Amino acid sequence: MAADTLIHDMELPFQLYDVLNAESLCKHEKFADHSRETFDAVLDTAHKMAAKLFLPHNHIADKQEPTFDGKKVSMLGDVKVAFDAFREAGFIAGRYAFEDGGMQLPESVMTAVSGYFMAANPSTTAYPFLTSAAINVISHFASDELKAQFMPKMLTGDFTGTMALTEPHAGSSLADIRTTAVKQDDGTYRIKGSKIYISGGEHELSDNIVHLVLAKVPGGPAGVKGISLMVVPKYRLDENGDPSERNDVQLAGLLHKLGYRGTTSTALTFGENDDCHGYLVGEEHFGLRYMFMMMNEARIGVGFGAAMIGYRGYQYALDFAKDRTQGRVAPNNKPEDAPAPIIFHGDVKRMLLAQKAYSEGGMALCLYGSNLIDRINTCADAEEKQGLQELLDLLTPVLKAWPSEFGPKANDLGIQVLGGSGYTREYLSEQFWRDNRLNPIHEGTNGIQALDLTFRKLWQKNGLGLKILQKEIQSHLGAITTGESSQMAKKLGGYLAKLHELLTHVAGAIQSDKQITLSANAQAMMNAFATIVVSWIWIRQASVAEKLLVDAQSESAKAFYLGKVQAAKYFIDWELPLIERDLQLLHNNNDVCAQMQPDWF
Amino acid sequence: MAADTLIHDMELPFQLYDVLNAESLCKHEKFADHSRETFDAVLDTAHKMAAKLFLPHNHIADKQEPTFDGKKVSMLGDVKVAFDAFREAGFIAGRYAFEDGGMQLPESVMTAVSGYFMAANPSTTAYPFLTSAAINVISHFASDELKAQFMPKMLTGDFTGTMALTEPHAGSSLADIRTTAVKQDDGTYRIKGSKIYISGGEHELSDNIVHLVLAKVPGGPAGVKGISLMVVPKYRLDENGDPSERNDVQLAGLLHKLGYRGTTSTALTFGENDDCHGYLVGEEHFGLRYMFMMMNEARIGVGFGAAMIGYRGYQYALDFAKDRTQGRVAPNNKPEDAPAPIIFHGDVKRMLLAQKAYSEGGMALCLYGSNLIDRINTCADAEEKQGLQELLDLLTPVLKAWPSEFGPKANDLGIQVLGGSGYTREYLSEQFWRDNRLNPIHEGTNGIQALDLTFRKLWQKNGLGLKILQKEIQSHLGAITTGESSQMAKKLGGYLAKLHELLTHVAGAIQSDKQITLSANAQAMMNAFATIVVSWIWIRQASVAEKLLVDAQSESAKAFYLGKVQAAKYFIDWELPLIERDLQLLHNNNDVCAQMQPDWF
Structure with a gap:
């Protein structure tokens, strides 16, 4: 059983070049030194490194999770070997400018690169990825001085990064955080408080750990408007910028998770001895805004990772x-015939096709989102740029929630294909399933994503994002005139009209006393909207595949394209019609959930 | 946090007495010595025992699973304490006649009893339950001599039982088993072969383990028609019927499972030294038939267990x-207001309501199934009895598959309600989720249940079961004339008409070249049919609750009944409409799954 397939050889080239036309980015000055060849070389390096250094210890790290002896966190040595290879190859800085030591690669290519690592070993991959996310915030909002101190060493992976948002009592409710940051005469802050679920919050992989901490500066407004963002290193830097004195950040303990066990999840105490130094990012009280402005990338990362874990489970079940x-x-x-491989059984085909539709759909969705970032970054027209930015904002909750809902569903079906074997820990399906269960929870639970979509993103800037989306979809669907894709496009067209009608209704509900009812039905809004978007993403893949099919030479290429068309058909026939339920619930302002009372349970 | 709620105090009395009118069984001779009071006393004993002896080690046994040192299986001592209390209370023999040392209790009451144990600790509960299942087969089909040898000691739990069906190479395909049983001059058989996934196949809880082994007697027909059923004890019995010589059954190894870790799952080798004695049950070549005739009870047990694990997760998330x-x-x-318990958030209500609908729906469905067994056992009219038997046969795949599909969904939502906490092993939600993942796989995968329903059960005896089901549903729905239940009944009526139409279509497809297409869509048939049945089960609960609401005195009783009505509404509004998709797929003979080719994946 060749169970080590990470990604089908044709998948990423198809997505990047045939669907998204990523090569066209090279016309832009920023990516002028790149070409399909350089992109391919980076992808090839990623593939080999993921297969050689990340894949082999994925299951071992699950069984031998990090431990804390009260002083030091220990983990499998393979994690550091893989992390070092990753940083030495320059992947952490991949999206940054040449002059910063980066590779100046498009976001979409970097997302594709991440696919190999996420498929191979999401836990080990988390360390460099969290660092990238922290760099992203610092690079946009920190002062030049702070950037100079921390960014170069984070880009090389000498320092790693974390995002320290959640507190034990507050969970998703960031308005209620209690960590304080008190300004000192020298302009630094003293941090005091507790954080929980901080991934990568402690380890020995790097020389320093740079925590991005949400805290309240006393005297600020109540709620989310009074939150500031602080850089809080594990070791303070000496005059040469090297780690020296230990800062007052302590590991209170490691959390023991259901999956993703190779990544330390920590409870951290800041300022137990009143000596935790922090440095303000940007201005006081704007911290949450900075954090959220960078959430788009982080949430695409979560969505894409969920799709990749789902995809890995799919490939494993397929083998x-x-x-x-x-x-x-x-x-x-007839009983005297030889038994057939189970892939020939109809229900097994159904389960594999669903896994393909969910995982490749999630991949394509998130690559589209990454490509939007590239389009924004290379857009010369200010109005168009704003429109694309609004589109990305609108899609962000979908990019996070849909793949993290359906990636785990793929992993569930992956177990089912293996049957009894899938229920044993001798096979890997169950680990994929456990690992992926994190994704509907972190980076904003999927419930919160649904609220964000329903009450904010759909209407932001007078619904500009929605208008741009409709334009993108219509211009694409309108161009499909033949083949099975055109029949699928026609089906989707009907739902687009229904969605349009529904949104008018929902806009009214938000302004009325139906708001509470709607908040209990936000998941239905997410289902309907996300399924329509993913249907489009699938039809887009199918239409490209149908075109390529005409001149496809090899049997394997033909099979690949036929598979894309079939998965799109599956999605349109088996998944899209399910949203009739959601459209109906929303249209009727169904109040069954909202009316449920706590003591009736 | 009072996380130890096993079952809401009103739940089982409501189901048993108000919905199923279980007291009326006492009019029948067989149950004449019973009354609501004796039923309640048994339920109360079960509740207390489950809470005191089963619940406390559920999580510990998950962390300290049984081990095998090459000679002996060791497990947590608490398991034996609980098992002994269970058997000493007479629960293994609960459904058997007084003269056999049993309590002569109705099946529905015994199922309710099992609820406490399944909620508290499914792994430890598996040992006595597997024994009950084995007794059920022996009591119906074994010779008096064999019965006399094994049944009494199994009824007391001195001996435990297993079902040894699956073989490593064959999985679900029992036609391909290779274990042989060769007849000896003394009438006994020599067994040779390997079995896998045998739950409770080895342990030190009892004096003997009685394996029910499917094997082929050489010379029999090929396929499933040539399978015989053998009693194969771990220890052969001496002339006094006591365990003496070790039989040639060896533990090849323990399997390490994703969940249900407290139950040993074993690979067993029979006859490695050509000295494994087995005793034929019934006639040669009829083994699979015997096994399947007893599957109804076993499959209700799996479905009910899945509902109960889902229910426990729901109660835990609710707390x-x-x-x-x-x-x-x-x-x-307003940010200055105190934070609210999350149960007041709309999306949390939705998630809890879904869990309630799935788990209580599954419980009610399986209790209805158990009650059907009681009705069959007490039915004087031969024709009516046959109809009820057909109805039970028809529903069996639904009773197994629906709760084992939706119980785990409830557990998934349970994790989501807990958020980050739900992803840690410090909380129990993740264990419930892992434990329940077994249920869609064992006792016939849910894919196989869908095929059984679609190609066999719907049409068995000219669709007699279906006719009786329609009669049951119509007579019940017709009697609902007021309240919210009557509106729900009206909605369901529309789907019943659609189902009727669809079945005519499907009957045609089975007889045509669309059979293969249909086999890939069997899951859609299961979805549609099962959802309609469960909708009826929910409306039935709601209509009873609405009646009781009129005279309910206490606030807690009112709240309970209102919750039932609301959960029914949830099911009718959020779940039932989803089958539109399935009806459409089946009606169109949708061939997307069937047409998918292995090399297209």
């Missing part, structure tokens, strides 16, 4: 289904 | 949601 024989398939269903 | 404060709820959403 199993081709190999494992059981029973017979009509019309050859 | 958490009442206790945990986070954020504010409109219209009190």
Whole structure:
């Protein structure tokens, strides 16, 4: 059983070049030194490194999770080997400018690169990825001085980064955080408080750990408007910028998770001895705004990771289904016939097709989102740029929530394909399933994403993002005139009209006493909207595949394109119609959930 | 946090007495010595025992799973304490006649009894339950001699039982098993072969383990028609019927499972030294038939267990949601207000309501199934009895598959309600989720249940079961004339008409070249049919609750009944409409899954 397939050889080139036309980015000055060849070389390096250094210890790190002896965190040595290879290859700085030591690669290519690592070993990959996310915030909002102190060493991975948002009592409710940052005469701050679920919050992989901490500067406004963002290193820097004195940040303990066990999840105490130094990012009280402005990338990362774990589970189940024989398939269903590989059984095909539709759909969705960032970054027209930015904002909750809802569903079906074997820890399906269960929870639970979509993103800037989305979809669907894609486009067209009608209704509900009812039905809004977007993403893949099919030479290429068309058909026939339920609930202002009372449970 | 709620105090009395009118069984001779009081006494004993002896080690046994040192299996001592209390209370023999040392209790009451144990600790509960299942087969089909040898000691739990069906190479395909049983001059058989995933296949809880082994007697027909059923004890019995010589059954190894870790799952080798004695049950070549005739009870057990694990997760999440404060709820959403318990948030209500609908729906469905067994057992009219038997046969795949699909969904939502806490092993939600993941796989995968329903059960005896089901549903729905239940009944009526139409179509497809297409869509048939059945089960609960509401005195009783009505409404509004998709797929003979080719993946 060749269970080590990370990604089908044609998948990422198809997505990047055939669907998203990523090569066209090279016309822009920023990416002028790049070409398909340089992109491919980076992808190839990522593939080899992921297969050689990340994949082999994925399961081992799950069984031997990091430990804390009260002084030091220990983990499997393979994690550091992989992390070092990753940083030495320059991947942490991949998206940054040449002059910063980066590779100046497009976001979409970097997302594709991340695919190999996420498929191979999401836990080890978390360390450099969290660092990238922290760099992203610092690079945009910190002062030049702060940037100079921390960014170069984070870009090389000498320092790693974390995002320290959540507190034990507050969970998703950041308005209620209690960590304080008190300004000192020298302009630094003293931090005091507790944070929880801080991934990568302690380890020995790097020389320093740079925590981005949300805290309240006393005297600020109540709620989310009074939150500031602080850089809080594990070690303070000496005059040469090297780590020296230990800052007053302590590991209170490691959390023991269901999955993603290779990544330390920590409870951290800041300022237990009143000596935790922090440095303000940007201005006081704007911290949450900075954080959220950088959430787009982080949330695409979560969504794409969830799709990739789902995809890995799919490939694993696929290999199993081709190999494992059981029973017979009509019309050859006589007991004396040899047993058939289970991939020939109709219900197994259904389960694999669903996994393909969910995971490749999530990948394509998030690559589209990354490509939007590239389009924003290379857009010369200010108005168009704003429109694309609004589109990205609108799609961000979908990019996070849809793949993290459906990636785990793919992993669930992956277990089912393996049957009894899937329920044992001797096979990997169950680990994929456990690992992926994190994704609907972190970086804003999917419930919060649904509220964000329903009450904010759909209407932001007078619905500009929505208008741009409709334009993108219409211009694409309108161009499809033949083939199975055109039939699918027609089906989707009907739902787009229904969505349009529904949004008028929902806009009214938000302004009325139906707001509370709607808040209990936000998940239905997310289902309907996200399914329509992903349907489009699938039809887009199918239409490209149908075009390429005409001149495809090899049998394997033909098979790949036919598979894309079939998965799109699956999505349109099996998934899209489910939103009738959601449209109906929303249209009727269904109040069953909202009216439920706590003591009725 | 009072996280130890096993079952809401009103739940089982409501189901048993108000919905199923279980007291009426006492009019029948068989149950004449019973009354609501004796039923309640048994339920009360079960509740206390489950809470005291099963619940406390549920999580510990998950962390300290059984081990095998090459000679002996060791497990947590608490398991034996609980098992002994269970058997000493007479629960293994609960459904058997007084003269056999049993309590002569109805099946529905025994199912309710099992609820406490399944909620508290499914792994430890598996040992006595597997024994009950084995007794059920032996009592119906074994010779008097074999019965006399094994049944009494199994009824007391001195001997435990297993079902040894699956083989490593064959999985679900029992036609391909290779274990042989060769007849000896003394009438006994020599067994040779390997079995896998045998739950409770080895342990030190009892004096003997009685394996029910499917094997082929050489010379029999190929496929499933040539399978015989053998009793194969771990220790052969001496002339006094006591365990003496070790039989040639060896533990090849323990399997390490994702969940249900407290139950040993074993690979067993029979006859490695050509000295494994087995005793034929019934006649040669009829083994699979015997096994399947007893599957109804076993499959209700799996379905009910899945519902109960889902229910426990729901209760756990409910306690958490009442206790945990986070954020504010409109219209009190000013930052200076105190945070609200998360149960007041709309999306949390939705998640809890879904869990309630799934788990209580599954419980009610399986209790209805158990009650059907009681009705069959007490039915004097031969024709009516046959109809009820057909109805039970028809529903069996639904009773197994629906709760084992939706119980785990409830557990998934349970994790989501807990958020970050739900992802840690410090909380129990993740264990419930892992434990329940077994249920869609064992006792016939849910894919196989869908095929069984679609190709066999719907049409068995000219669709007699279906006719009886329609009669049951119509007579019940017709009697609902007022309240919210009557509106729900009206909605369901529309779907019943659609189902009727669809079945005519599907009957045609089975007889045509669309059979293969249909086999890939069997899951859609299961979805549609099961959702309609469960909708009826929910409306039935709601209609009873609405009646009781009129005279309800206490606030807590009113709240309970209102909750039932609301959960029914949730099911009718949020779940039932989803089957439009399935009806459409089946009606169109949608061939997307069937047409998918292995090399297109």
